[in-house]
Amino acid sequence: MRLVFDRRQFLSALAAGTALAASPRVLARGRLRQGLTPHLFDADIEATCRMAKRLGIDGLDFVSHPADWPTLKRHGLTMTVLRVDYGGGISTLARAPAGPPGWNAIGTPDQHGQFEAALRERIDAAAREGIPNIIVTCGARGSLSYEEGKRNAIGFLQRVRAQAEARGVTLVMENINSGHAGGPPAPPGSMFDHLPWGLDVVTQVNSSRVKLLLDLYHAQLMDGNITNFLRNNIQWIGHIHTGGVPGRHEIDETQELNYRHIARTIVELGYSGFISHEWTPSAGQDKLIALRNSIAILDV
Structure with a gap:
C-alpha cells in the first residue's frame, strides 16, 4: 500500500519544524515501540527518517534496499x-x-527454491545489520486447499527455522484478507486469511523465531475477536500492523476498532515487539495531523 503526501507540504513542514513539532504526549513515548511504513511519506529516505524522528517513531518497516x-x-x-x-x-x-x-508465497510451491535461497541470504544480512524481523506471506489459494497450503507453509518454515534461530532473526507471517470491499485490493482467495489457520502453522513449527505478523485491519475484516486473540496468543505474535476498519484509514474514534483499548491490552500482556502504522488517511484529513494523532492513541 502506498500513501501519497503532498511533497511541498511535507518539505515545508519539515523545514519549518512547526506543523510537525510533536507534542510532549507524542515525544514521551509510551511502552509500545511504534513504527510506520515509509510509503506514508512521499519523500526520499533521508527526509523520511527525519520526519519519523520528529514524530517520535522508533522504526520503519519494509526499507528493503541495503x-x-x-x-x-x-x-x-x-x-x-x-x-x-x-x-x-x-x-x-x-x-x-x-x-x-x-516468491514470498510460502503456502504455494517455491519454483526452483528461489525464494528460499533469497530468504536465507536475507536472514544472514538481517543478523549482521540488527534487523529483528523478516516478513513472509502465504500467497493466494488458487487451486490449492487450505490444508495443502498449510502443509507447504509448515514445510517451508521447518526448512529455514534452524538458520533463523541460529542468527536470532524472527520470521513473521502476515495475515491478509480475502478481497473485502472498502479498502485496498486484497487477493480474492488469500491462503492466510483467517487467524486460526496461521496460528496452527506457527504452533506446529513451534519455534521462538517463527511468529505471526498480526495485521489488525485484515484480522478484523475476517475474524474479529481481536482482544481475545491477543490475550490467548500474544506469545506467537512477533509484529503488529494497525489500520482502521472500514477503509484502512487512521485509527481514531471514527473507526470500529478501539485502538486505545487494544494498545492497553498489548501493553498489559508484556508485548515487546513493534506495532507499525500501515493505513491511508481518509479523504479531507490533514495527513500529518492524522498520523500524529494516531501515534498518540497508541501511547499508553
Whole structure:
C-alpha cells in the first residue's frame, strides 16, 4: 500500500519544524515501540527518517534496499521488518516485482527454491545489520486447499527455522484478507486469511523465531475477536500492523476498532515487539495531523 503526501507540504513542514513539532504526549513515548511504513511519506529516505524522528517513531518497516540501512542507523531508527524483494532490494517508494511463482508465497510451491535461497541470504544480512524481523506471506489459494497450503507453509518454515534461530532473526507471517470491499485490493482467495489457520502453522513449527505478523485491519475484516486473540496468543505474535476498519484509514474514534483499548491490552500482556502504522488517511484529513494523532492513541 502506498500513501501519497503532498511533497511541498511535507518539505515545508519539515523545514519549518512547526506543523510537525510533536507534542510532549507524542515525544514521551509510551511502552509500545511504534513504527510506520515509509510509503506514508512521499519523500526520499533521508527526509523520511527525519520526519519519523520528529514524530517520535522508533522504526520503519519494509526499507528493503541495503543502501538505505545506514541512513536509518544514523537517525537512530530500527529497520523493523525486512521484506525479501525480488531482485535484491528496491526503492523505498516503489513496489518490488512479483517474482516467479512461489516468491514470498510460502503456502504455494517455491519454483526452483528461489525464494528460499533469497530468504536465507536475507536472514544472514538481517543478523549482521540488527534487523529483528523478516516478513513472509502465504500467497493466494488458487487451486490449492487450505490444508495443502498449510502443509507447504509448515514445510517451508521447518526448512529455514534452524538458520533463523541460529542468527536470532524472527520470521513473521502476515495475515491478509480475502478481497473485502472498502479498502485496498486484497487477493480474492488469500491462503492466510483467517487467524486460526496461521496460528496452527506457527504452533506446529513451534519455534521462538517463527511468529505471526498480526495485521489488525485484515484480522478484523475476517475474524474479529481481536482482544481475545491477543490475550490467548500474544506469545506467537512477533509484529503488529494497525489500520482502521472500514477503509484502512487512521485509527481514531471514527473507526470500529478501539485502538486505545487494544494498545492497553498489548501493553498489559508484556508485548515487546513493534506495532507499525500501515493505513491511508481518509479523504479531507490533514495527513500529518492524522498520523500524529494516531501515534498518540497508541501511547499508553
